[in-house]
Amino acid sequence: MLAKVVRSALALGSNLGDSVAILAAATLELSEIPGIELEAKSSWYRTKAVGPPQPDYINGCVIVQVKMSPQELLDTLLAIEQKFGRVRRERWGARSLDLDILLYDDLILDTPNLQIPHPRMHQRAFVLVPLVEITPDWIEPVSGLAIKELVKKVDCSDVHLLKSS
Numbered sequence: 001m002l003a004k005v006v007r008s009a010l011a012l013g014s015n016l017g018d019s020v021a022i023l024a025a026a027t028l029e030l031s032e033i034p035g036i037e038l039e040a041k042s043s044w045y046r047t048k049a050v051g052p053p054q055p056d057y058i059n060g061c062v063i064v065q066v067k068m069s070p071q072e073l074l075d076t077l078l079a080i081e082q083k084f085g086r087v088r089r090e091r092w093g094a095r096s097l098d099l100d101i102l103l104y105d106d107l108i109l110d111t112p113n114l115q116i117p118h119p120r121m122h123q124r125a126f127v128l129v130p131l132v133e134i135t136p137d138w139i140e141p142v143s144g145l146a147i148k149e150l151v152k153k154v155d156c157s158d159v160h161l162l163k164s165s
Helices: 019-031 070-083 125-134 147-153
Strands: 006-014 036-041 045-047 057-066 098-104 109-111 114-116 159-161
Touching: 006 019, 006 125, 019 036, 019 057, 019 070, 045 125, 057 125, 070 098, 070 114, 098 114, 098 125, 125 147, 125 159
Parallel strands: none
Antiparallel strands: 006 057, 006 098, 036 057, 045 057, 045 159, 109 114
């Protein structure tokens, strides 16, 4: 039986190494995985880091069509992070690559290792600004609000479009 195709929104971030090159390579890597088809990619944005003192991040979002379960998608993203040298030392610490599932169709999921929608996406301009660029009308299922409404509720002053993206 073929798996159902679902839309998923993913966040990408990096603040170690050549972040733009890492994010571009990770996006390409994602698009080459069987069962994942890239639908849209946002611009890249420079954003202030959340957490301990560290360099600014480069962030963006992609919309993908996936033929895998949320857990399979998470496992795939973790494997890509590891391939790009992600080491988990401290919560919200600096990282070469961070990949997060933001949305998975209109699914609401809460397991010990995966929450969908991402539990803090509605508070994070660095997620909402690139996401509204590529899918303004997607309804976040917990709040019932479109991304274009959620982005109005956060301070976006520290999110700056990269000229080269």
